[in-house]
Amino acid sequence: MTEPSSSPPTSRPYSAPVGQSSRPQPANLADILERVLDKGIIIAGDIRVNLLDIELLTIKIRLLIVSVDKAQEMGIDWWRNDPMLTTSEQGLADENRKLRERVEELESGPRGKSRG
């Protein structure tokens, strides 16, 4: 997210063509949605649609339930290096494993014990 120090100048002549390649950085989806849904000129057209129902919160929830493949395709992979998530997942996995072992131990009784 931080601007690299060697980044090209962010200004360009007003008349310069605006193409995908000349954009300083592709704006991320959050920046685009924030602006096209929340900002700009609001004039009622002939088609009435309540964009207020499409809050960023709703979108966030949708992002969270979007399939992992789709999310990665879209460049969303924050969970991969989110320490809180990965540790809690790790913690859950550990807890699951311990519980499974405990259940096996209880279910199998002395017979299981002698076998293990």
Place this chain on the structure above:
Amino acid sequence: MAERARYLYAITRNVDPSPLGSTPALSGGRLDVVEHRGLTAVVSDVDLREFGQEGLRENLERLEWLEKVARGHDTVVQAVASLGPTAPLRLATICLDDEGVRRRLDEWHDALHVVLDRVEGRMEWSVKAFADPVQAGVDTSGVPEPAQGGGAAYLQRKKSEQTAREHREADAARVAGEIHDALAASSSASRRLPAQDPQLTGHTGTMTLNGAYLVDLDEVAEFEATFHRLQKEHPDAALALQGPWPPYSFAVLEQ
């Protein structure tokens, strides 16, 4: 034959729209302009099955559709902004025909000119600041760890952790305010937008500033110099500069 309607991207004025011919419109069509009383609306045909009331209600719930349309809308708005002063319309502003477009230009004529006056020769920059997630973490170095973790010692440690965290948050908020004030002084207009959710953007740490700045194109160098000075002065704020963007945050009608 499918029913068509006119999708409005942006309003501009006094431009030669011919370069827009190379910009793709939504639904794969081409961009058209509707001119009326000195205002130019950039529009294209869309299918009412996709963009009618019912279609929109369903489609807006589909993230892939929303993303595609949002990016398509933004691409056109950027192209218009490279030609002249631009007032982007909010996503999914749709009239049934050109006559409907002209009626809106008529009704909002004065207010739209005021908006175009405000943004003429200016573009929008975004500056975000983040509180370092490591700094924001729990620092217990100042508190001696008791040999036997008694309840009182535990509570005391928790309390001082919380106090330290509150101080860091207050500091980060104060620094964000100072950064915003300095950038605001170097721009024509400024707005602080709500912080974005890390789960939506993928950033780490807390977004302490989500600022939008309307910068005169003659004063871009000065604005960028201010940014780089602030970046040096506040290395912990992890400042990020993006732009130029069309003046979305400043093209709003006075109510």
